[in-house]
Amino acid sequence: xxxxxxxxxxxxNFDGFLxxxxxVLVDEQGLLExxxxxxxxxxxxxxxxxxxTNGSSxxxxxxxxxxxxxxxxxxxxxxxxxxxxxxxxLDQLTEPGQAIGVLGTEGSHQLVRDAGRCPVAITESKDFxxxxxxxxxxxxxxxxxxxxxxxxxxxxxxxxxxxVVLTNPDLFYPKGENRFGITAGSVSxxxxxxxKLRYGSLPPNRIIKLGKPFPPMFREAERRAGSxxxxxxxxxxxxxxKGANDYGFQSVLVATGLTGREMLDSLDDxxxxxxxxxxxxES
Amino acid sequence: xxxxxxxxxxxxNFDGFLxxxxxVLVDEQGLLExxxxxxxxxxxxxxxxxxxTNGSSxxxxxxxxxxxxxxxxxxxxxxxxxxxxxxxxLDQLTEPGQAIGVLGTEGSHQLVRDAGRCPVAITESKDFxxxxxxxxxxxxxxxxxxxxxxxxxxxxxxxxxxxVVLTNPDLFYPKGENRFGITAGSVSxxxxxxxKLRYGSLPPNRIIKLGKPFPPMFREAERRAGSxxxxxxxxxxxxxxKGANDYGFQSVLVATGLTGREMLDSLDDxxxxxxxxxxxxES
Numbered sequence: 001x002x003x004x005x006x007x008x009x010x011x012x013n014f015d016g017f018l019x020x021x022x023x024v025l026v027d028e029q030g031l032l033e034x035x036x037x038x039x040x041x042x043x044x045x046x047x048x049x050x051x052x053t054n055g056s057s058x059x060x061x062x063x064x065x066x067x068x069x070x071x072x073x074x075x076x077x078x079x080x081x082x083x084x085x086x087x088x089x090l091d092q093l094t095e096p097g098q099a100i101g102v103l104g105t106e107g108s109h110q111l112v113r114d115a116g117r118c119p120v121a122i123t124e125s126k127d128f129x130x131x132x133x134x135x136x137x138x139x140x141x142x143x144x145x146x147x148x149x150x151x152x153x154x155x156x157x158x159x160x161x162x163x164v165v166l167t168n169p170d171l172f173y174p175k176g177e178n179r180f181g182i183t184a185g186s187v188s189x190x191x192x193x194x195x196k197l198r199y200g201s202l203p204p205n206r207i208i209k210l211g212k213p214f215p216p217m218f219r220e221a222e223r224r225a226g227s228x229x230x231x232x233x234x235x236x237x238x239x240x241x242k243g244a245n246d247y248g249f250q251s252v253l254v255a256t257g258l259t260g261r262e263m264l265d266s267l268d269d270x271x272x273x274x275x276x277x278x279x280x281x282e283s
Numbered sequence: 284x285x286x287x288x289x290x291x292x293x294x295x296n297f298d299g300f301l302x303x304x305x306x307v308l309v310d311e312q313g314l315l316e317x318x319x320x321x322x323x324x325x326x327x328x329x330x331x332x333x334x335x336t337n338g339s340s341x342x343x344x345x346x347x348x349x350x351x352x353x354x355x356x357x358x359x360x361x362x363x364x365x366x367x368x369x370x371x372x373l374d375q376l377t378e379p380g381q382a383i384g385v386l387g388t389e390g391s392h393q394l395v396r397d398a399g400r401c402p403v404a405i406t407e408s409k410d411f412x413x414x415x416x417x418x419x420x421x422x423x424x425x426x427x428x429x430x431x432x433x434x435x436x437x438x439x440x441x442x443x444x445x446x447v448v449l450t451n452p453d454l455f456y457p458k459g460e461n462r463f464g465i466t467a468g469s470v471s472x473x474x475x476x477x478x479k480l481r482y483g484s485l486p487p488n489r490i491i492k493l494g495k496p497f498p499p500m501f502r503e504a505e506r507r508a509g510s511x512x513x514x515x516x517x518x519x520x521x522x523x524x525k526g527a528n529d530y531g532f533q534s535v536l537v538a539t540g541l542t543g544r545e546m547l548d549s550l551d552d553x554x555x556x557x558x559x560x561x562x563x564x565e566s
Binding site for chain 2: 136137146153178181186194197238
């Protein structure tokens, strides 16, 4: 791990930059210092950049609108949400027009509609073999989980298909000072551990995880950049840094979010970022 | 593992018998065949028995009433619920009269009151350092989990005490044919994995688990029996059988519940029961 005084020391070393949003470019108070200047600098030297964000409660268009309103120069072309990977994933699993169970917000249902499928609430239908877990809100938690678990066990016991697609694998997120909230990864965790307990282990494609740190998000970034010489700038070890390292990208940990410098020394090498920097300002 | 034609072959080999309830003595339709006859036989040959059941949504008195109404000869002296272990556990952790956070039913709150403490709902107070996770219902799930997680992180970050007491470690339970429901263990699982992600690992007493397969339940059975020459009769590998084996009791798997004979061969030796029997009938 190399400690940088400024991220500007390495802006010419890569074919493109990948940024996490929360704790890197913005926080709950708004823009973080240096964020817009760094993105302008990258534009001026011809280095493309993308935002990679775990989230599937909003469409990409709504996500872009939110960050543009904050003053960040993003468009639908350079924002990759984990929810937006759903369409390709469903194309590989099913025919268009099929019913898909959804645990999530109206925005999550819209992602499934945008992917050419028919979203159904899990407590209203059992007639599907793919369940998208997109969010923790806007459904009655325990009855919905009971229905999901019962359907999964019933279908697996009968030798039928049942696939969970998790569009946001984060277990929890920072909601503001001293406040945290569970998210879709925690919902999927319950199903995963219950099914492991019942069946001993799960086949690798029983639960497909789309966001960071899993490969589909980074694969999409590589596809859009047309290069693997990319660097991920993030604030979280187990999503941003681990994901980039595992995929073969380089990584920068920036200390403006959830991880401080003092937390890095005890980490395994596979979890250490390529670079560390205190903030995104030029100096 | 020895396969028995009848459990009556071994009734004289032990100082006492421990029974799981669901899938062993009863199921959703009522009494299982041979259950009352076996308990009468044990009484007639002077062998004491206890019911060991993971549950903390009812008091012991209500649990006894339920099983007596079904025709089983239990009293408060020979029913051990995981919820009933709470009182001793809290005596080791706190002074009487203290406020204790509770996630659970009114029955769960009553268990805390019976233990001489003041139960408070987690969304109404932050003024406690012990959280009892007793049940998955009767509270607004996501806001309650968010409050629990935020409180845990805030207290741990400030170097203060924070202990979770899980009175029912089961992840899920059978609700009836093809229907399953998540329970308190799944609630605690979310907190446990979020805290592990944030802190790398947890000190052993951060989350105290009282029910099967954990030692407190079996320790209480040994205390009441005044002997370690006991055998646990159960239908679940990871609670009844693993718990008894780990504690040093012998174990009988009976095939009237969640585990069939065909599921045993692939298990590690530490998970195999001492005996297998198809049912509790004499022949």
